[in-house]
Amino acid sequence: xxxxxxxxxxxxxxxxxxxxxxxxxxxxxxxxxxxxxxxxxxxxxxxxxxxxxxxxxxxxxxxxxxxxxxxxxxxxxxxxxxxxxxxxxxxxxxxxxxxxxxxxxxxxxxxxxxxxxxxxxxxxxxxxxxxxxxxxxxxxxxxxxxxxxxxxxxxxxxxxxxxxxxxxxxxxxxxxxxxxxxxxxxxxxxxxxxxxxxxxxxxxxxxxxxxxxxxxxxxxxxxxxxxxxxxxxxxxxxxxxxxxxxxxxxxxxxxxxxxxxxxxxxxxxxxxxxxxxxxxxxxxxxxxxxxxxxxxxxxxxxxxxxxxxxxxxxxxxxxxxxxx
Numbered sequence: 001x002x003x004x005x006x007x008x009x010x011x012x013x014x015x016x017x018x019x020x021x022x023x024x025x026x027x028x029x030x031x032x033x034x035x036x037x038x039x040x041x042x043x044x045x046x047x048x049x050x051x052x053x054x055x056x057x058x059x060x061x062x063x064x065x066x067x068x069x070x071x072x073x074x075x076x077x078x079x080x081x082x083x084x085x086x087x088x089x090x091x092x093x094x095x096x097x098x099x100x101x102x103x104x105x106x107x108x109x110x111x112x113x114x115x116x117x118x119x120x121x122x123x124x125x126x127x128x129x130x131x132x133x134x135x136x137x138x139x140x141x142x143x144x145x146x147x148x149x150x151x152x153x154x155x156x157x158x159x160x161x162x163x164x165x166x167x168x169x170x171x172x173x174x175x176x177x178x179x180x181x182x183x184x185x186x187x188x189x190x191x192x193x194x195x196x197x198x199x200x201x202x203x204x205x206x207x208x209x210x211x212x213x214x215x216x217x218x219x220x221x222x223x224x225x226x227x228x229x230x231x232x233x234x235x236x237x238x239x240x241x242x243x244x245x246x247x248x249x250x251x252x253x254x255x256x257x258x259x260x261x262x263x264x265x266x267x268x269x270x271x272x273x274x275x276x277x278x279x280x281x282x283x284x285x286x287x288x289x290x291x292x293x294x295x296x297x298x299x300x301x302x303x304x305x306x307x308x309x310x311x312x313x314x315x316x317x318x319x320x321x322x323x324x
Contacts, residue, residue, distance in 0.1 A: 003095030004304045005058040009049035012308035023099035025073035036118035037093040037322045038064040041240050044312055055091050062093035066117035076102055084108040088121035094304055096324040103272050106279045109287040116293035119319035124282045127155040130262040135233050139164025141210035146220055147240055149176035149317045156213045157184050158291050168203055179317050196220055200227035221245035232257040294318030
């Protein structure tokens with residue numbers, strides 16, 4: 001079978017399209033024929049050796065996938081060959097077939113196509129865990145989303161609206177902000193064209209912002225934190241800007257606010273039942289067309305390098321998908 005392989009820490013252009021043996025299912029495992037695999041910003045970090053997880057070589061990028069169960073191992077009763085499924089393995093999905101444990105796959109709603117389903121798990125599960133479990137977002141509160149046109153930012157807008165929040169989308173161009181408005185944002189801020197702190201102070205009013213959802217970091221972190229009102233919550237999702245910010249803790253003291261880390265993958269391993277509840281809600285909302293699971297572009301497996309470079313160039317609104 002064909003697979004995109006990373007043999008050493010490298011750039012997208014140094015990835016290899018290779019033939020490797022077909023996988024076999026062991027106990028409590030399934031083999032999935034991959035129909036679509038979704039890429040995320042962290043795939044760039046994984047192949048470069050800059051992510052917190054460093055898989056053994058050789059490995060395939062792409063954490064998320066959707067496809068059809070091809071075979072099952074001993075003890076598997078939840079799935080059968082022919083079942084349509086989606087899920088996440090952390091890495092390894094940029095290939096024609098993969099093997100994974102049953103706790104990492106979920107049955108796919110009948111009205112959801114493979115391309116959209118492939119991009120559901122990481123972005124939407126991270127966001128729902130972040131907003132519901134860590135952020136304690138309440139109906140009527142104001143939510144600020146940085147990097148709002150990317151996959152995880154778009155998920156935050158849509159789930160924030162489902163949870164009843166007023167959503168302020170922040171991004172680097174008017175085109176991206178127009179895209180966020182189509183997906184439910186109530187207000188927008190172009191932080192390339194106006195001062196983020198001033199804009200959020202104006203939009204937050206005397207109460208201030210209740211929750212900040214930040215997958216960007218870098219220079220936008222401190223002004224976003226300063227926008228929080230009393231007992232606000234600042235959610236650390238990631239650092240797409242490339243810089244890990246250093247925050248003056250007196251800002252937290254003066255507002256009696258919280259900085260809360262959101263590491264969905266580690267939580268899902270610690271609380272698999274909670275993760276199933278999360279994914280059940282996400283699948284239900286997607287089937288009801290409450291979540292767009294928007295796909296920006298689809299690339300063939302052989303063009304994985306071009307797909308990753310589109311993410312690196314900040315050209316993507318929504319998700320990028322590979323089709324084996």
